[in-house]
Amino acid sequence: xxxxxxxxxxxxxxxxxxxxxxxxxxxxxxxxxxxxxxxxxxxxxxxxxxxxxxxxxxxxxxxxxxxxxxxxxxxxxxxxxxxxxxxxxxxxxxxxxxxxxxxxxxxxxxxxxxxxxxxxxxxxxxxxxxxxxxxxxxxxxxxxxxxxxxxxxxxxxxxxxxxxxxxxxxxxxxxxxxxxxxxxxxxxxxxxxxxxxxxxxxxxxxxxxxxxxxxxxxxxxxxxxxxxxxxxxxxxx
Amino acid sequence: xxxxxxxxxxxxxxxxxxxxxxxxxxxxxxxxxxxxxxxxxxxxxxxxxxxxxxxxxxxxxxxxxxxxxxxxxxxxxxxxxxxxxxxxxxxxxxxxxxxxxxxxxxxxxxxxxxxxxxxxxxxxxxxxxxxxxxxxxxxxxxxxxxxxxxxxxxxxxxxxxxxxxxxxxxxxxxxxxxxxxxxxxxxxxxxxxx
Numbered sequence: 001x002x003x004x005x006x007x008x009x010x011x012x013x014x015x016x017x018x019x020x021x022x023x024x025x026x027x028x029x030x031x032x033x034x035x036x037x038x039x040x041x042x043x044x045x046x047x048x049x050x051x052x053x054x055x056x057x058x059x060x061x062x063x064x065x066x067x068x069x070x071x072x073x074x075x076x077x078x079x080x081x082x083x084x085x086x087x088x089x090x091x092x093x094x095x096x097x098x099x100x101x102x103x104x105x106x107x108x109x110x111x112x113x114x115x116x117x118x119x120x121x122x123x124x125x126x127x128x129x130x131x132x133x134x135x136x137x138x139x140x141x142x143x144x145x146x147x148x149x150x151x152x153x154x155x156x157x158x159x160x161x162x163x164x165x166x167x168x169x170x171x172x173x174x175x176x177x178x179x180x181x182x183x184x185x186x187x188x189x190x191x192x193x194x195x196x197x198x199x200x201x202x203x204x205x206x207x208x209x210x211x212x213x214x215x216x217x218x219x220x221x222x223x224x225x226x227x228x229x230x231x232x233x234x235x236x237x
Numbered sequence: 238x239x240x241x242x243x244x245x246x247x248x249x250x251x252x253x254x255x256x257x258x259x260x261x262x263x264x265x266x267x268x269x270x271x272x273x274x275x276x277x278x279x280x281x282x283x284x285x286x287x288x289x290x291x292x293x294x295x296x297x298x299x300x301x302x303x304x305x306x307x308x309x310x311x312x313x314x315x316x317x318x319x320x321x322x323x324x325x326x327x328x329x330x331x332x333x334x335x336x337x338x339x340x341x342x343x344x345x346x347x348x349x350x351x352x353x354x355x356x357x358x359x360x361x362x363x364x365x366x367x368x369x370x371x372x373x374x375x376x377x378x379x380x381x382x383x384x385x386x387x388x389x390x391x392x393x394x395x396x397x398x399x400x401x402x403x404x405x406x407x408x409x410x411x412x413x414x415x416x417x418x419x420x421x422x423x424x425x426x427x428x429x430x431x
Contacts, residue, residue, distance in 0.1 A: 135311075154313060
């Protein structure tokens with residue numbers, strides 16, 4: 001339905017430079033997809049944003065763990081998390097460009113977008129863990145490994161999953177924005193920047209379709225993997 | 238034999254237990270009957286080591302493992318009935334647990350997550366978890382709460398069989414449960430402040 005509306009509006013305007021029709025955008029996408037550079041750019045952006053996202057998840061969960069058990073760590077980390085949440089992503093990008101090369105800029109920016117979300121969600125999950133179940137486990141002398149696997153992780157999982165779901169989309173948006181500003185060669189962001197400079201609207205739409213598709217695919221794959229692992233961990237041998 | 242001597246406990250100046258003295262015989266089922274709010278659960282928490290008494294001593298608990306049915310079911314909602322029970326005793330086989338669940342009227346639901354169970358079904362899983370735990374002492378706080386009369390008879394019969402040989406303290410205020418389960422009754426004993 002939305003595709004039809006898009007097609008109708010695009011046809012009505014009749015100027016590709018303002019709004020291309022879906023047919024033109026997908027045709028451009030097909031033309032791009034047969035080039036080696038297209039796949040190299042996807043590989044470049046995917047690996048860097050994926051790396052930043054993974055690092056953000058790992059560090060966010062670890063920081064939450066230490067904050068939960070040590071009040072001083074929490075007091076130390078809270079202002080940093082608050083700052084990262086409040087500072088505009090463009091400020092981080094420009095600041096990072098002064099310090100680092102643009103090649104790995106999207107790793108840092110994705111990491112910074114994911115970190116506070118994962119920290120906050122994991123901490124909330126740990127705080128909501130049922131103390132009555134902990135007491136039950138201690139009375140029955142359930143070994144720590146079994147407690148962690150079957151009780152604690154099960155209670156934590158919905159919070160971590162929600163954090164991952166939100167931060168996946170953000171890491172893509174912010175990662176590509178960083179590439180557009182930093183323009184590292186052979187990245188998706190570079191192609192978007194070139195599309196802007198040369199007023200190549202069909203390419204702009206084609207690359208946007210690629211970004212949306214990759215973001216959705218990335219999110220679905222990561223969440224499916226998490227659900228699979230959580231289900232596997234829950235089954236008692 | 239477990240001896241409780243002159244156990245006292247107060248919360249914010251309000252006396253809950255005053256000089257409670259009682260003895261639990263080895264291998265017997267004892268039923269403690271006292272009104273609601275009289276401190277029965279506090280006594281149970283003291284026996285579990287979750288609360289320190291203000292005064293008094295407990296002898297005979299060292300090295301003993303304790304299984305418990307709390308007032309709440311305290312089940313892991315996402316786990317199946319089978320897993321909840323095997324969580325506390327890894328030596329239990331699936332077959333044994335499935336068989337025991339069926340004897341408690343829970344046939345064919347062993348693999349369902351307990352979040353899908355009714356209150357009465359959850360209570361039976363919590364009870365069976367304690368009864369099948371590898372423990373010497375059982376503390377059962379109103380274990381038949383929420384069960385309908387028809388189910389309760391069968392569950393009490395099976396509970397009695399599984400309690401054999403263990404030292405049991407069952408807390409209730411139900412006369413039928415007391416008559417069916419007790420080998421020794423502490424009827425409104427001294428020291429419980431209601």
